[in-house]
Amino acid sequence: MKQLTLAAVLALTAGIAHAQQDTITLGMVLEPPNLDPTGGAAAAIDEVVYANVFEGLTRFGPDGAVQPALAHSWDVSEDGTVYTFNLNEGVTFHDGTAMEADDVVFSLDRARAEDSTNAQKALFAGIESVEAVDPLTVRVTLAEPNGNFPFNMAWGDAVIVAPESIETAATEPVGTGPFSFSEWVQGDRVTLTRFPDYWGEAPALAEATFKFISDPNAAFAAMMAGDVDAFPNFPAPETLAQFQADSRFKVIVGSTEGETILAMNNVEPPLDDIRLRKAISHAINRQDIIDGAMFGFGTPIGSHFAPHNPDYVDLTGLSGHDPEVAKALVAEVGEVRPLRLMLPPPTYARRGGEIIAAQLREVGIETEITNLEWAQWLEQVFTGKDFDLTIVSHTEPADINIYARPDYYFQYDNPEFQEVIAELGVTADPDRRSELNKAAQKMIAEDYVNAYLFQLAKTGVADARIEGLWENAPTQANDLTAVRWTE
Amino acid sequence: MLRYALSRAVSLGLSLLVASVVIFAVIEVIPGDPAAYMLGMNATPDAVAALREQLGLNGTLVSRYLSWAGGMLTGDFGVSYTYKVPVADLVAQRLWISLPLALYALALSTLIAFPVGLLAAARRGGVTDYGIMGTTQLGIAVPNFWFAMLLVLVFAVNLRWFSAGGFPGWQGGLLPGLKALTLPAVALALPQASILARVMRSALIETLGQDYIRTARAKGLSRRQAVLRHALRNALIPVLTIIGLQFSFLLAGAIIIENVFFLPGLGRLVFQAITQRDLIVVESLVMLLVFAVIVVTFLVDLAYAAVDPRLRRRT
Numbered sequence: 001m002k003q004l005t006l007a008a009v010l011a012l013t014a015g016i017a018h019a020q021q022d023t024i025t026l027g028m029v030l031e032p033p034n035l036d037p038t039g040g041a042a043a044a045i046d047e048v049v050y051a052n053v054f055e056g057l058t059r060f061g062p063d064g065a066v067q068p069a070l071a072h073s074w075d076v077s078e079d080g081t082v083y084t085f086n087l088n089e090g091v092t093f094h095d096g097t098a099m100e101a102d103d104v105v106f107s108l109d110r111a112r113a114e115d116s117t118n119a120q121k122a123l124f125a126g127i128e129s130v131e132a133v134d135p136l137t138v139r140v141t142l143a144e145p146n147g148n149f150p151f152n153m154a155w156g157d158a159v160i161v162a163p164e165s166i167e168t169a170a171t172e173p174v175g176t177g178p179f180s181f182s183e184w185v186q187g188d189r190v191t192l193t194r195f196p197d198y199w200g201e202a203p204a205l206a207e208a209t210f211k212f213i214s215d216p217n218a219a220f221a222a223m224m225a226g227d228v229d230a231f232p233n234f235p236a237p238e239t240l241a242q243f244q245a246d247s248r249f250k251v252i253v254g255s256t257e258g259e260t261i262l263a264m265n266n267v268e269p270p271l272d273d274i275r276l277r278k279a280i281s282h283a284i285n286r287q288d289i290i291d292g293a294m295f296g297f298g299t300p301i302g303s304h305f306a307p308h309n310p311d312y313v314d315l316t317g318l319s320g321h322d323p324e325v326a327k328a329l330v331a332e333v334g335e336v337r338p339l340r341l342m343l344p345p346p347t348y349a350r351r352g353g354e355i356i357a358a359q360l361r362e363v364g365i366e367t368e369i370t371n372l373e374w375a376q377w378l379e380q381v382f383t384g385k386d387f388d389l390t391i392v393s394h395t396e397p398a399d400i401n402i403y404a405r406p407d408y409y410f411q412y413d414n415p416e417f418q419e420v421i422a423e424l425g426v427t428a429d430p431d432r433r434s435e436l437n438k439a440a441q442k443m444i445a446e447d448y449v450n451a452y453l454f455q456l457a458k459t460g461v462a463d464a465r466i467e468g469l470w471e472n473a474p475t476q477a478n479d480l481t482a483v484r485w486t487e
Numbered sequence: 488m489l490r491y492a493l494s495r496a497v498s499l500g501l502s503l504l505v506a507s508v509v510i511f512a513v514i515e516v517i518p519g520d521p522a523a524y525m526l527g528m529n530a531t532p533d534a535v536a537a538l539r540e541q542l543g544l545n546g547t548l549v550s551r552y553l554s555w556a557g558g559m560l561t562g563d564f565g566v567s568y569t570y571k572v573p574v575a576d577l578v579a580q581r582l583w584i585s586l587p588l589a590l591y592a593l594a595l596s597t598l599i600a601f602p603v604g605l606l607a608a609a610r611r612g613g614v615t616d617y618g619i620m621g622t623t624q625l626g627i628a629v630p631n632f633w634f635a636m637l638l639v640l641v642f643a644v645n646l647r648w649f650s651a652g653g654f655p656g657w658q659g660g661l662l663p664g665l666k667a668l669t670l671p672a673v674a675l676a677l678p679q680a681s682i683l684a685r686v687m688r689s690a691l692i693e694t695l696g697q698d699y700i701r702t703a704r705a706k707g708l709s710r711r712q713a714v715l716r717h718a719l720r721n722a723l724i725p726v727l728t729i730i731g732l733q734f735s736f737l738l739a740g741a742i743i744i745e746n747v748f749f750l751p752g753l754g755r756l757v758f759q760a761i762t763q764r765d766l767i768v769v770e771s772l773v774m775l776l777v778f779a780v781i782v783v784t785f786l787v788d789l790a791y792a793a794v795d796p797r798l799r800r801r802t
Contacts, residue, residue, distance in 0.1 A: 041529070170570075185656055187759075188653060212749065218749050225644050227652070345762075376518050378524055379520055
């Protein structure tokens, strides 16, 4: 007991010593392979550089809404095909060169070029030409109207880079953001420092360090020992209760764009039979999976759409947990061979997979579980489409349009749905867009394309005196512009 | 001595050649395309194709093996697919953590094992001996990652004497660096020290029963003198073998300990590179580790010859 009091006193004095702190250390599970968000898909890249080092014409706010960034405003032509972006004045890159319309032209042309290795090349697919009207005005002409264009430009893959520094962007990124890159000790940490000539409001933090800790136990110890100040995506959800009970810390629970689904191979027998897919959807008890695999964090979903989106429709009722209905459907289908359930490494898949296998067995569906590494999963399941069932979280924002791609790994081919998505692509009217979004959700839920499990939660831990961290993850980022120490 | 060293060197070269072929072949057949991994689930096929071209993944197996192996001979290990920095730099950086850690752990383990092993052998059958045997048995049985977690809980979380992990870099000075490596080195050294102490003990006991020890005692040497002057040196061969094996293990096999203490060492680099299909890093790194193990074995062979003159004449 004496020791506990001593620890408490120590913690308090440590708190006083830190009062005027303007540096922060954040924990991350994965290290970014490189720091160029325009040349790789790894979420860890954006988690370090998005909104901190690099900015695009537009950006995502903490609520997922598209906000102005390097462009303070934009005009759209009558027919919706010409976007004119008005750039902020006095923006400089971290190397001191001015950010002007030419840099925007360079960045967008580079992303859509033939030899581009942009991981989200589709975002730029509709661009016909990009021109610099004057140093502060850029005109983008699209092949056809696209109401989503400002949204597309907010992605980390669409940030503005300078031609002078592009060769070394992977290891020494040069952007326009409030923080400039300072050091990268590979395998250990990346340090950013406040950029004194930032065009916008200066951030409260002078320095931010991202530390890479992949082991859940190590992450717990690092938080407890005070080695890291915040862990926005904390890898040990089983210990969150302990942090919650400790007044030195706060637990931040929000939502992500990750629709976690039990994906099914829609063309390969026996899952080409909608009755069997429906049986599986009814056999699954979402709450059991959320409790058992995610320690209670996660929101059940009934379609491929994020519950925090204003256009979300709750369709969980269409596939409520009902083993009797499932059994009847299985009986109708007749003898079914064991289904191959392929599981990528994340815990939601590995733990969730075992629970799902047990739930399916209860209604008479046998599964064979295979654990795969990501690279194997990408090759065999995602590209090779050699699977029956798999569990994966689709973390891209507003990505229901993947169901309009018949060659996408679950191979859903419905012309009616494809029309809805095509119309959505060219519609700017918010009311019509909302209708279309709702129709799309309903269609894939009624076709039981996949079994929709839950929206992945974002569970983070932080020192109780830190404020301004994102609660939700509209895109995978650790935006530090508003982060500060209180007191 | 020279002939002995030469014959060892030739077998070293051959082992390296065979290892390079095996490593390349095994790693190239692992499923998973590095380019597809890097660009993720939304990538368009032409972007993946462009990246494959950029990474030089489109050549034939033989031509890629030759350019890899040829590059290594000239000291060029290629450029990491994901980090986009030369593999040699990446490895050098990590080596500055893994090598000191391995040496630190080895020093600790030897410093503990020698006196303990000696003591146990000298007090054979006594309470001290049984105590040491029991403790070392426990030291071997305890998984080192669990012991590491225990160390973190006690010394980092509760006492706050050390940080829970991470490495500040040597530019901050020798002491902070050594301090950061202390808990991992202790965690690594404990099981090694236990093994080594037991080997030391049994080797000593065996030599103590030899005729020449009795002769030495008969000549008038004290028990202590006989042990230090004659028995110890003869007991060193099995001990050296174990130390050689342990060093290789510590250098390459500390993956779990590196994970527990989030140290950016070689083990974690291999692990990371495999999951990210950074094949060039995996290949070059495994090759380097093989090289290190073979060189250590070679040095141990030479050390045998140094402690046992008969070996020099035999070959």
